[in-house]
Amino acid sequence: MISVNKFKLKKRDKQKLISTLNNNWISSAGPEVTEFENKFKKLIGKKYCSSVSSGSAALDVAFKVINLKKNDEVIIPNFTIISSAISVIKLGAKPVPIDCDFYNWNMKINLIEKKISKKTKAILATHIYGYPIEIDKIKKICKKYKLILIEDAAEMVGHKYQGKYCGSFGDLSIFSFYSNKHITTGEGGMVLTSVKKFKDKIFDYKNLCFGKQNRFNHYDIGWNYRYTNLQAALGINQINRIEKIIQKKKKIGKSYYNKLNKLSNIYIQKPKIKNIENVYWVVGILILNKKMTAKKFRNELKKNNVETRSFFWPMNKQKAFNKYNIKFRGNFPNSEYLSKYGFYVPSGLNTSQNDINYVCRCINKIKKKYNF
Numbered sequence: 001m002i003s004v005n006k007f008k009l010k011k012r013d014k015q016k017l018i019s020t021l022n023n024n025w026i027s028s029a030g031p032e033v034t035e036f037e038n039k040f041k042k043l044i045g046k047k048y049c050s051s052v053s054s055g056s057a058a059l060d061v062a063f064k065v066i067n068l069k070k071n072d073e074v075i076i077p078n079f080t081i082i083s084s085a086i087s088v089i090k091l092g093a094k095p096v097p098i099d100c101d102f103y104n105w106n107m108k109i110n111l112i113e114k115k116i117s118k119k120t121k122a123i124l125a126t127h128i129y130g131y132p133i134e135i136d137k138i139k140k141i142c143k144k145y146k147l148i149l150i151e152d153a154a155e156m157v158g159h160k161y162q163g164k165y166c167g168s169f170g171d172l173s174i175f176s177f178y179s180n181k182h183i184t185t186g187e188g189g190m191v192l193t194s195v196k197k198f199k200d201k202i203f204d205y206k207n208l209c210f211g212k213q214n215r216f217n218h219y220d221i222g223w224n225y226r227y228t229n230l231q232a233a234l235g236i237n238q239i240n241r242i243e244k245i246i247q248k249k250k251k252i253g254k255s256y257y258n259k260l261n262k263l264s265n266i267y268i269q270k271p272k273i274k275n276i277e278n279v280y281w282v283v284g285i286l287i288l289n290k291k292m293t294a295k296k297f298r299n300e301l302k303k304n305n306v307e308t309r310s311f312f313w314p315m316n317k318q319k320a321f322n323k324y325n326i327k328f329r330g331n332f333p334n335s336e337y338l339s340k341y342g343f344y345v346p347s348g349l350n351t352s353q354n355d356i357n358y359v360c361r362c363i364n365k366i367k368k369k370y371n372f
């Protein structure tokens with residue numbers, strides 16, 4: 001089976017992990033956590049950063065430190081990971097989802113202003129699947145309405161938009177280090193900011209809000225979202241080679257694009273649109289003919305030993321929210337289409353040119369078989 005997203009670690013990553021283990025720094029304290037954080041914030045270009053246990057934890061912390069509470073609203077993408085909505089809901093606030101663009105799959109920026117109300121406190125701008133959202137435009141909207149910008153760059157470590165690193169635009173920004181991300185430490189995440197008043201709060205909320213005078217008399221309700229020194233050890237050398245990682249991802253994406261973009265009824269994103277470069281965190285395929293669903297296509301690929309993954313499920317269609325009678329107003333035709341007709345193909349750092357050639361041959365074969 002060609003795996004959909006196989007991570008790639010080098011010998012020196014593993015050696016660093018072993019030496020850290022031998023030095024007995026196995027929990028969240030330790031020199032590697034500090035080194036990893038310092039390197040990471042320098043790369044992205046933010047003053048402060050704090051590692052956490054996952055990208056989802058990073059979202060929880062980000063919304064907590066802006067003091068999001070009951071009756072507040074947050075604009076979020078409808079087509080994204082569920083953590084985005086859950087982090088808002090857990091604080092008693094209301095996510096207000098926006099449909100995605102049919103072609104770039106990011107939140108549709110021209111729909112945002114219509115959804116802003118007196119209750120809106122923040123906008124969550126997420127870069128989806130490797131194609132940067134035009135975050136400068138969202139920043140302008142935030143300025144106009146005095147809203148906080150939270151940038152979800154979970155899938156974008158090391159990639160740039162208009163010459164600046166993704167994750168450097170938000171008042172707060174977050175990343176993930178799950179095994180399918182550009183830098184992986186198994187699990188993990190990061191919250192970054194240059195705003196001083198957020199900095200200490202980030203550290204406290206990820207660390208149970210320990211008391212300042214009496215350590216175990218906690219001053220607020222926080223979480224244990226700490227990141228371990230062992231995870232940090234695994235990540236340090238990956239930061240050093242991030243540019244190579246980014247080049248490899250772009251190469252994989254371009255190669256698929258060159259082989260598939262001429263096929264009728266198959267849409268694959270361009271490597272570059274209007275000077276915005278795609279890093280292809282994952283290489284997504286959108287079927288433009290309703291004769292063939294993603295589910296059916298994926299099954300056919302599976303029979304040919306090609307592992308794939310379905311696209312995100314839209315927030316407005318989530319079972320989890322139905323269960324609690326949480327409803328989102330509006331129409332979301334693009335995200336609903338994407339969830340039915342979109343899927344992604346093997347595009348991890350270990351995907352070889354032979355794998356890509358084989359997957360593309362299979363796609364051609366299936367298209368011919370079903371004649372669409």
Ligand SMILES: Cc1ncc(COP(=O)(O)O)c(C=O)c1O
Nearest residue numbers: 054055056081152154176177178
């Ligand atoms: C855009 C986005 N944000 C946040 C997350 C959450 O990250 P994690 O899986 O580390 O919790 C993900 C996960 O893939 C994601 O794609």
